[in-house]
Structure formats: structure tokens, C-alpha cells
Amino acid sequence: MSQPGSTAPAPGPGRSRQTQIFVDGLGGARPLVPVAxxxxxxxxxxxxxxxxxxxxxxxxxxxxxxxxxxxxxxxxxxxxxxxxxxxxxxxxxxxxxxxxxxxxxxxxxxxxxxxxxxxxxxxxxxxxxxxxxxxxxxxxxxxxxxxxxxxxxxxxxxxxxxxxxxxxxxxxxxxxxxxxxxxxxxxxxxxxxxxxxxxLDLGHLPFLRGQGLAQYLTDEYFRSRLAGAPLPATSPRPSPALLRTAASLGAHGRKFGLSLSQMRAAAAHFTASYTxxxxxxxxxxxxxxxxxxxxxxxxxxxxxxxxxxxxxxxxxxxxxxxxxxxxxxxxxxxxxxxxxxxxxxxxxxxxxxxxxxxxxxxxxxxxxxxxxxxxxxxxxxxxxxxxxxxxxxxxxxxxxxxxxxxxxxxxxxxxxxxxxxx
The missing domain is CATH 3.20.20.70 (Aldolase class I)
Structure with a gap:
């Protein structure tokens, strides 16, 4: 219990955060993200x-x-x-x-x-x-x-x-x-x-599009596997979905210094070896x-x-x-x-x-x-x-x-x- 003249304890993160939100609310501001x-x-x-x-x-x-x-x-x-x-x-x-x-x-x-x-x-x-x-x-x-x-x-x-x-x-x-x-x-x-x-309902696995593979694409041992990795089969007349996948693979390849064929090999080697x-x-x-x-x-x-x-x-x-x-x-x-x-x-x-x-x-x-x-x-x-x-x-x-x-x-x-x- 505080004595007369004593210094009140500093507010913890709970009261500080709560106060910040309510004070900002006086000016019409709302939290960036919902709290609930x-x-x-x-x-x-x-x-x-x-x-x-x-x-x-x-x-x-x-x-x-x-x-x-x-x-x-x-x-x-x-x-x-x-x-x-x-x-x-x-x-x-x-x-x-x-x-x-x-x-x-x-x-x-x-x-x-x-x-x-x-x-x-x-x-x-x-x-x-x-x-x-x-x-x-x-x-x-x-x-x-x-x-x-x-x-x-x-x-x-x-x-x-x-x-x-x-x-x-x-x-x-x-x-x-x-x-x-x-x-x-x-x-x-x-x-x-x-x-x-x-x-499954969307047929969507991000790794096949080159997403979520940054640790692998920057690893010297993983990259060394790409030359001999089997490429996934592709249609001679690719669908729009395959074209979008190729675009995603190409974008990730450019980010990590890999060609489109290397990115296809990377996706194939990852899915074959990650578990x-x-x-x-x-x-x-x-x-x-x-x-x-x-x-x-x-x-x-x-x-x-x-x-x-x-x-x-x-x-x-x-x-x-x-x-x-x-x-x-x-x-x-x-x-x-x-x-x-x-x-x-x-x-x-x-x-x-x-x-x-x-x-x-x-x-x-x-x-x-x-x-x-x-x-x-x-x-x-x-x-x-x-x-x-x-x-x-x-x-x-x-x-x-x-x-x-x-x-x-x-x-x-x-x-x-x-x-x-x-």
C-alpha cells in the first residue's frame, strides 16, 4: 500500500497499452488491428x-x-x-x-x-x-x-x-x-x-510455387543439388495456372539468383526431401x-x-x-x-x-x-x-x-x- 508522499509504481504494459488506445481514441484514432x-x-x-x-x-x-x-x-x-x-x-x-x-x-x-x-x-x-x-x-x-x-x-x-x-x-x-x-x-x-x-480444395501448396523456401534457396548444400534434380513434368500447352506458377517461380529465382529451371528443380527436390x-x-x-x-x-x-x-x-x-x-x-x-x-x-x-x-x-x-x-x-x-x-x-x-x-x-x-x- 502506498504511503502519503510516496511515489506510485510505474504503470505496467497493461495500463500503458490500455491508456494509449483510449487517449488515441479521443482524437478519433482506432487501433491498427482489432483487439478481439x-x-x-x-x-x-x-x-x-x-x-x-x-x-x-x-x-x-x-x-x-x-x-x-x-x-x-x-x-x-x-x-x-x-x-x-x-x-x-x-x-x-x-x-x-x-x-x-x-x-x-x-x-x-x-x-x-x-x-x-x-x-x-x-x-x-x-x-x-x-x-x-x-x-x-x-x-x-x-x-x-x-x-x-x-x-x-x-x-x-x-x-x-x-x-x-x-x-x-x-x-x-x-x-x-x-x-x-x-x-x-x-x-x-x-x-x-x-x-x-x-x-486441397484450392489445389494450393505454396512450396511448389517457390514460396517459403528462402532457407533452402540460400543454402550451399541445397543449391548444389539442383543441377541433377529431376524437373517436374510440364504441359506443352501450359494453362494459365501453370503460367502463374512459372511467374512465381521466376520471381523467386531472380530474388535468389536462380534460373527458372533451377527453381523448378528446387521445388521438386524440396517436396521430395523435406520430411x-x-x-x-x-x-x-x-x-x-x-x-x-x-x-x-x-x-x-x-x-x-x-x-x-x-x-x-x-x-x-x-x-x-x-x-x-x-x-x-x-x-x-x-x-x-x-x-x-x-x-x-x-x-x-x-x-x-x-x-x-x-x-x-x-x-x-x-x-x-x-x-x-x-x-x-x-x-x-x-x-x-x-x-x-x-x-x-x-x-x-x-x-x-x-x-x-x-x-x-x-x-x-x-x-x-x-x-x-x-
């Missing part, structure tokens, strides 16, 4: 063309897993305590020896050029301005070196898909180290591409030999897998079902979080899939997560307003989280516990 998650998604749907929105927003099968993720967060209820004097809050989180300002990281999202021309560069700059880590995607639209340069010394991790071309996989790890990545995130749930009706269905636990020992960075396994849903990760000497876990994009009818990530946390012991556990609001962040931390990964919402912000849109989405989530802590009577993010839940 449903309106944010709907605004992005109106802005994007159908294939782009389908890829960013869609899920596997009947999208029951996507609904399960949202339903899992909706089912968990918070219970505040009163008169706790939480006038100021500490939102910081420590992961692998680094301290970040809030327990929010930007998830690795592929093919961000579908949302905005500046793609990963815009996201990287927004993340750097806020101090939150950005996890570079293997399926990025801009090479990791350029995004790292745009971010300066701001924190970044790298997400790895382990393909059948192991020299390329190993090269990605080396490049991530050279770019200053603070961790390697190995995605385990995409050894095969899930059945995604929205994309590895035979990946097994024993393979992790090779990854450990390639890097001294912390290795975080993304896609863990079963406690036995968490225990095996501990036994194999992994450094962290991300509870995830890939945002509902891989298996229709999968369990919601938040539903299994407590069991995975228990099985993981001292390993830090993060979570993604279904995080939309600051109160979602609070629920996840109360259930044992160290931090969350925010995905689709920042992509929608990117679509609507580029770098500034990404920054606003992240600020809004962090602001609501800060206010939620204060209203729960919690002084620090690390103090959230199961007793704050019904």
Missing part, C-alpha cells in the same frame, strides 16, 4: 486472398483439433485472490540462461510472404523492438541471415525440420548458430504433411553432436515422450499439436500440458496451439508452462499492418496478460500456480 481475436481473424480473412488465408488459418481434416485447442483454454477457469497489493508485476521469464521481458515467444510460421511482402523481416523487426524472441522457421520467406541482421542483438531461436537430405539439415543448424540463435527447436509432428482440406517419416529417438544423438545449443523438442503430447526426452538429454519441450494442422481429432495442447509438465521434471515446458489472449497465457503458466508461443494472431496482424500490426498484436497479448496478473493478485509471472485455477 475473432475480429482480428475476420479482418485478416477479408484482407487476404483465398489461398493465403486457407494456408495460414486452416487445419487438418474437419478442423476438430483446432476447435479442441480453443475449447481447452475456454474450459479452464481462473480464480482471483483479493487485496494482494499487486500494483506492479514482473512478467519476465528465464529460459536457457536468457531473461526475456514476457513469457511470450513468436512461433515459427512458414510462408509469411502469403501475409505480407516483408514477411519474416517485418516480424523480426517487431519482435526485436519488443524484446520477445522470434523463432525462425525452416519454411521462411526470408533467409535467416537477413532476418538476424534486421534484428540486431535481439533474441532469436531456430526451428528445424529434419529432412532426408541430412547435409542440408546439418547446414541449417550451423547457419542458425552463426546467426546467433539461442536454441534449436526440432519439430517432431510434421514427418508427413497433414491432410488439409482448405489447401523424414523414419525419424527416431536414436537420431537425436546426431543432432546433439552437431550443436552445443539447447535442443527443444516441439510437438510433445504424451508424457512417455516427455520422459524419453529427459532420458535422451534434451533441454526443453514444447507441448504442441501444430495448431491443429496435422491430425484431425487430436487432443488439445492445454489438455495434456499438466501431465507433460509432471513427466518432464526439471525440463522447461512451453506450449503453443490455441493461445489467443493474455488470459490464455496466464492459464498456461498456472498449469505449469514456462512460456507460450503465439502463432496465427501475429500472422493476422502482419497481414493487416505489416511490422506495426505484428507489434500491436503482441503488445495487446502482453498487456492483457499483465492486467490479468494484477487482477488475479499475482506479483510475477513465475508465481502463477494451479491454485489460481478453479
Amino acid at each position: 481475436p475473432e475480429r482480428l481473424q475476420e479482418a485478416a480473412r477479408r484482407k487476404l486472398d483465398a489461398p493465403a488465408f486457407a494456408y495460414l488459418a486452416g487445419g487438418a481434416g474437419a478442423e476438430r483439433t483446432m476447435r479442441a485447442n480453443l475449447d481447452a483454454f475456454a474450459a479452464v477457469k481462473l480464480v482471483p485472490r483479493r487485496l494482494c497489493g499487486s500494483a506492479s508485476r514482473d512478467l519476465s521469464v528465464e529460459l536457457f540462461g536468457h531473461t526475456y521481458p514476457a513469457p511470450v515467444l513468436l512461433a515459427p510460421l512458414g510462408v509469411l510472404e502469403l501475409a505480407h511482402a516483408e514477411a519474416d523481416l517485418a516480424v523480426g523487426r517487431a519482435a526485436a523492438a519488443l524484446g520477445v524472441p522470434f523463432i525462425f522457421s525452416s519454411q521462411a520467406s526470408e533467409p535467416m541471415e537477413e532476418v538476424a541482421a534486421a534484428m540486431g542483438d535481439a533474441p532469436r531461436w531456430f526451428q528445424l525440420y529434419w529432412g532426408t537430405d541430412e547435409e542440408v539439415t546439418r547446414s541449417f543448424v550451423r547457419r542458425a548458430e552463426q546467426c546467433g540463435a539461442q536454441a534449436i527447436v526440432l519439430t517432431l509432428d510434421t514427418t508427413l504433411l497433414g491432410w488439409r482440406p482448405r489447401d 523424414r517419416p523414419d525419424l527416431q529417438w536414436d537420431d537425436l544423438s546426431r543432432l546433439r553432436g552437431w550443436t552445443d545449443l539447447p535442443i527443444v523438442l516441439k510437438g510433445i503430447l504424451h508424457p512417455d515422450d516427455a520422459r524419453e526426452a529427459v532420458r535422451r538429454g534434451m533441454d526443453g519441450l514444447i507441448v504442441s499439436n501444430h495448431g491443429g494442422r496435422q491430425i484431425d481429432g487430436e487432443v488439445g495442447s492445454l489438455t495434456v500440458l499438466p501431465r507433460v509438465v509432471e513427466a518432464a521434471g526439471e525440463l522447461p515446458v512451453l506450449i503453443d496451439s490455441g493461445v489467443r489472449t493474455g488470459s490464455d497465457v496466464a492459464k498456461a503458466l498456472a498449469m505449469g508452462a514456462r512460456a507460450v508461443l503465439l502463432g496465427r494472431p501475429y500472422a493476422y496482424g502482419l497481414a493487416l499492418a505489416g511490422e506495426a500490426g505484428v507489434a500491436e498484436v503482441v503488445r495487446n497479448v502482453v498487456a492483457e496478460f499483465d492486467l490479468t496478473l494484477g487482477l488475479l493478485g499475482v506479483h510475477a509471472a513465475r508465481d502463477l500456480r494451479p491454485e489460481h485455477l478453479a
